[in-house]
Amino acid sequence: MKLLLFLLFPFSLFGVTITGVGIGSTPTQAKQEAILDIVTNIGGDFLASFEKVQQVENGQVVQDNKKKVSKFQYNYPILNPIFSKPKFIDDKYQVTAKIDTKHSKHLYIKKLKQLKKSIIHYQNEAKKSRDNVTKIFLLKKVFELQKEFDRYFSVAKVLKIGHLPSPPTSISVVENKIAEINFQPKHWEKFSWVKIRLNPDRKILKVGENYQILVKFSKPCYFYTIDHIITTTGISKSYLIEWNDHLEGVEKFIIRVPNSMINKWILLGNFQVSEPVGDEYIEVVASQRPITSLPTYMKIKQDGETQYILDGRVYQNIDKLIEYRQLTPIDEAVGKIHFQSRK
Structure with missing residues (x-):
């Protein structure tokens, strides 16, 4: 248990010294706590508080937490720490650790x-x-x-x-x-009956610019959409786009395309480019049969906004989705588009 924490960043002709204090029931535990103090002070740790978190598999909630507070800590490597001699105070060992330039x-x-x-x-x-x-x-x-x-x-x-x-x-x-690489045509060229494009039809869009997402199908079908985002700041996430917020379960994400709409461009929505900028990969997954299950996702409600996040980084989720679709009926298809946002 971490009982005491402080940080010193003294500046001198020799550089910087970072000092942390650890207290534990053994000298080894006290040293470990002192190192954790240094790590925490270098990168800091932060709390992410979610109002509600649900894990959904095949349309069924398998985990439901109304309140969740997650603590994240940066894993910074500490090389050549110098430890003080352990002191035994109030039935606990206290150790000071430091690293310096x-x-x-x-x-x-x-x-x-x-x-x-x-x-x-x-x-x-x-x-x-x-x-x-x-x-x-x-x-x-x-x-x-x-x-x-x-x-x-x-x-x-x-x-x-x-x-x-x-x-x-x-x-x-x-x-x-x-x-x-995973978005190259050879992974999905046989699925030629789903097309997707942007309006304006460009690969690079600027912050503040408005754009539309349009899709076209050569067969009547049902489809859902996954948006993958990799920002220049290192954020990487994938999420299901909710089209029908008045419905429940799988139906929240599904759009039906009737015979009257085949071979016509369908407007999915109007959007505006915002920060943080980066790359965006959109997948439209369609099936001629009603869709009754979706990839596993986490329903996260935070600051009044609900998102349906796939677990993992984008490159991992794209791999998982390729594997997921290999297990699905032959009448499924996918359309993909990749574009960039810039300041």
């Missing part, structure tokens, strides 16, 4: 150089690969290594370590490359 500088630079070298290696291998399965595997390696690079880089910046290796890429750039 002078003693940690060479370790962070060395680690970042190693990670950058590995990232560039896998990037080059991915570029050379002509097989998309292998390319995606290599890009996922790049993604995980870049996340690790970012964590070390963040601590090094707080310590004001100079002459750091520059980031070789960013997780949003890598994730977009993975998503783009």
